[in-house]
Amino acid sequence: MTDDQERADRRSPGMLEDEVLAVLWSGSAPMSPAEVQAGLGGSLAYTTVMTTLARLHRKGLATRERAGRGFVYAPAVDEASHTAEAMKDLLARRQDRAAVLAQFVSRLSPGDEQTLQRLLGEAGD
Amino acid sequence: MRIIVYTPFLVSMLLGLAIPHFGRRLPPATATRLLVGVGAAVAASSAFALACLAWTYLGQLPFIAALGDWSIRLLKAHDPVSPVTAMIALLALGIVSVAAAATVARRCLDYLRAARALRRMRGGPGGLVIVDDPAPGAYAVPGLPGGRGRVVVSTGxxxxLSADERRVLLAHERAHLRDRHHLYRAIATVAAALNPLLAALPRTVEYTTERWADERAAGEVGDRRLAARAIATAALATTHHPHQARSAVLGFHHGDVPSRVTCLLAAPPRRHPLVTALVIMALATCLAAVNEVRTDTETLFEQAASRPATPATVAFAHATQAQTAKAAETVHRAG
Incomplete structure (x- = not known):
């Protein structure tokens, strides 16, 4: 078993389902399990991906339709939950939100941007 | 009351100056716990010192003295704190108390509002909420006590991000929730409100908690360069997105993202036992001073006690009165 697989197996089922959901949402069209597997970085077994997709479908978080011999999956869209409007309440108004909302990255100043481009070049090697 | 009463202010001034430096040098988990813990204790100490200074004046007001069992005349005779100093302390205490209370209230409202917004969103089994929005954004939103927090990310x-980079993003935001970074941030904000000399604390803790989550994420995906790449890519996309103006309220902190990326490209952070020891020593000094101040204040009011006045204590009080006043005068001038 490779390191990657070991790590993948340490993920809890909830985390795995979230990651599969993220893949479904990042695609523009319904995806086959093989496409989802590739979208996860390819470190997970095909059967694991299948099981997870089936579980998401059962929970109503993903929709599926028949395509050829198998199914293709898409995220279940729920207006109240997934529109940008829903996030407005979280982000609106105040500036000192940092203590409540931990955002992944802050915006860059022009100087920061140059530095970062250079660092990204280093990280890409 | 001796000059030692001013120790917490001196310690918080030095700590305030050193906070940003420590935040960047120490391993992020240590830095967060240490700076928030020490910051909170030092802020509380300085508020206590203000209260003790103010109390020497308040105790001389007739309606307050009437509640206690000390004589105003004796207290005035023993009191080494000038009325002006005491009144300034009282005013300062009033201002920081109101500021701290307002901060706590605002923070609670923010949590409630975030929790209410979250209730309407349906999350994935692991607590992930995906919002269909082309503007790149990702946030960890803490739940109320007992409830669970959510990670909110936009489709943008x-x-x-690539598949692997997405795992970094999710691991980073989950780390915020798991390690309760919002609590550290909230305490830092209140400490800074209680003691403006610690104004650098909230920003520094914001940075150290981001770094902490970065290190967690890098550990989880097992690749520091990958984590660095994910952060850099997300930051560049966020800055360049045309719709970004909408959520621009979140602003930027100059230098934070490049610094985080640089740290991830370097080796994992080393411990600095010396720096840690230094901060703990500052705390110990502060707490020892507070204990002395407490004793001093108690002694002052015991000396001024009018009720259990046996002839001996009165004689003693009168004998030491002139001496104490003179000594205090000297100390005060020296300060």
Whole structure:
């Protein structure tokens, strides 16, 4: 078993389902399990991906339709939950939100941007 | 009351100056716990010192003295704190108390509002909420006590990241929730409100908690360079997105993202036992001073006690009165 697989197996089922959901949402069209597997970085077994997709479908978080011999999956869209409007309440108004909302990255100043481009070049090697 | 009463202010001034430096040098988990813990204790100490200074004046007001069992005349005779100093302390205490209370209230409202917004969103089994929005964005939103927090990400950010980078993003935001970074941030904000000399604390803790989550994420995916790449990519996409102006309220902190990326490209952070020891020593000094101040204040009011006045204590009080006043005068001039 490779390191990657070991790590993948340490993920809890909830985390795995979230990651599969993220893949479904990042695609523009319904995806086959093989496409989802590739979208996860390819470190997970095909059967694991299948099981997870089936579980998401059962929970109503993903929709599926028949395509050829198998199914293709898409995220279940729920207006109240997934529109940008829903996030407005979280982000609106105040500036000192940092203590409540931990955002992944802050915006860059022009100087920061140059530095970062250079660092990204280093990280890409 | 001796000059030692001013120790917490001196310690918080030095700590305030050193906070940003420590935040960047120490391993992020240590830095967060240490700076928030020491910051909170030092802020509380300085508020206590203000209260003790103010109390020497308040105790001389007739209606307050009437509640206690000390004589105003004796207290005035023993009191080494000038009325002006005491009144300034009282005013300062009033201001920082109101500021701290307002901060706590605002923070609670923010949590409630975030929790209410979260209730309307349906999350994935692991607590992930995906919002269909082309503007890149990702946030960890703490739940109320007992409830669970949520990770909210936009489709915009999912699309600019690769599969592996997405795992970094999710691991980073989950780390915020798991290690309760919002609590550290909230305490830092209140400490800074209680003691403006610690104004650098909230920003520094914001940075150290981001770094902490970065290190967690790098550990989880097992690749520091990958984590660095994910952060850099997300930051560049966020800055360049045309719709970004909408959520621009979140602003930027100059230098934070490049610094985080640089740290991840370097070796994992080393411990600095010396720096840690230094901060703990500052705390110990502060707490020892507070204990002395407490004793001093108690002694002052015991000396001024009018009720259990046996002839001996009165004689003693009168004998030492002139001496104490003179000594205090000297100390005060020296300060």
């Amino acid at each position: 950010i999912l699309r600019v």
